[in-house]
Amino acid sequence: MDDIITVSGLTKDFGDLKAVDNIDLKVRKSDVFGFLGPNGSGKTTTIRMLCGLLTPDSGSGQCLGYDIVKESSEIKKHVGYMPQYFSLYKDLSVIENLRFVAKLYKVENYEDRIKEVMGDFGLTSRMGQIASNLSGGWKQKLTLAACLVHNPALLLLDEPTAGIDPRSRRDFWDIIYDLSKDGLTTLVTTHYMDEAQRCNKLGYISFGKLLIEGTEQKIIDSLDLKTYLVTGNVVDISIELRSVIGIDVVAFGLSLHVSSPYEEKIITALRPYASKKDICISKIDSSIEDAFIYMVGDNND
Ligand SMILES: Nc1ncnc2c1ncn2[C@@H]1O[C@H](COP(=O)(O)OP(=O)(O)OP(=O)(O)O)[C@@H](O)[C@H]1O
Ligand SMILES: [Mg+2]
Incomplete structure (x- = not known):
């Protein structure tokens, strides 16, 4: 059986x-x-x-x-x-x-x-x-x-x-x-x-x-999320980004994961910080935690 x-x-x-x-x-x-x-x-x-x-x-x-x-x-x-x-x-x-x-x-x-x-x-x-x-x-x-x-x-x-x-x-x-x-x-x-x-x-x-x-990978792939990692002096940014509609922002220690199925929304939201010296932004693979947060978030309808 x-x-x-x-x-x-x-x-x-x-x-x-x-x-x-x-x-x-x-x-x-x-x-x-x-x-x-x-x-x-x-x-x-x-x-x-x-x-x-x-x-x-x-x-x-x-x-x-x-x-x-x-x-x-x-x-x-x-x-x-x-x-x-x-x-x-x-x-x-x-x-x-x-x-x-x-x-x-x-x-x-x-x-x-x-x-x-x-x-x-x-x-x-x-x-x-x-x-x-x-x-x-x-x-x-x-x-x-x-x-x-x-x-x-x-x-x-x-x-x-x-x-x-x-x-x-x-x-x-x-x-x-x-x-x-x-x-x-x-x-x-x-x-x-x-x-x-x-x-x-x-x-x-x-x-x-x-x-x-x-499987973990199947779940991540099926949502087709895009995720960006923001490191550096993220405290103020975190508060500002959380008010942006259509993206999910999660703190991981001293960094942030910013996720959305709509990449242009992330790019637009992060643009003001891209030139700051104390901030580093890179695209990463979405994790299962990003996926679950997206699924219960307010931004997925
Ligand atoms: N015997 C019961 N009588 C009335 N409501 C109940 C009963 N058992 C569970 N519930 C309600 O059903 C819902 C689901 O509860 P359940 O315990 O299955 O959730 P859970 O996912 O295990 O939560 P947790 O992660 O907190 O353990 C909750 O709103 C809970 O209050
Ligand atoms: Mg329980």
Whole structure:
């Protein structure tokens, strides 16, 4: 089975709010699919529908070959779901939490399996530690370990690296790659662009609608954005450029990215600064962050 997730028309309303609006999604075996979008755009709601925790108002499809509406209990057995907020028992130790999950999923020879995952995640020396006393990075490792105890075929990870330091984030991604090589499929939400670039496919959701989907390069190419890099004394320029209609201006450290599908708009906007000695302007390739900012910007209609 190559298609791990195939859903179409997925929709969920909360009262008057359309939290997820007619989403079609396809995720293939071994994909590391990055699911991105602003706060409140519908990522968590989509994930909860995919793993059978929430029933869609409309839409249909399959996850791991099971019907997302009629066979949600089967899906739950084969999915490792890492919720956005720490969800294990804070008063239980590392090993007690893992035992609890293993029993819940009726894992055979679970003591052996727990030893294995604790070894994989460096948790063995901390097995007696109470979960609430673990640092954020170790809590994240424990949660991921708990997701894997029952050998799921699909991981649904909701902002797994929020608030985690760079070293722990790198370790986390190394684990995800290793699992992907072994055939595990992952759908992961993140707000970090460096993490988006680690995914082999991306989807971008805004106001419940999936605006674009594909590889990083396909998304960048399809928007046909032009981007200019402005470096030097950019503080005042940044304020002035932000008032120009039809271009997006994003600060990257001490430089600016100025993007638009209409190159002449950028050129006109930058012309007053082109001759300034303390300013340097050059055309660059658009990044995925430029693309996403354009998609949710006010300038793209
Ligand atoms: N159970 C609920 N009842 C009512 N409204 C809800 C419920 N769950 C989510 N919402 C609303 O649906 C919208 C989408 O929420 P969701 O949590 O899916 O967004 P998100 O993309 O995961 O956001 P974030 O990046 O902040 O985690 C939001 O406006 C949210 O307030
Ligand atoms: Mg969320």
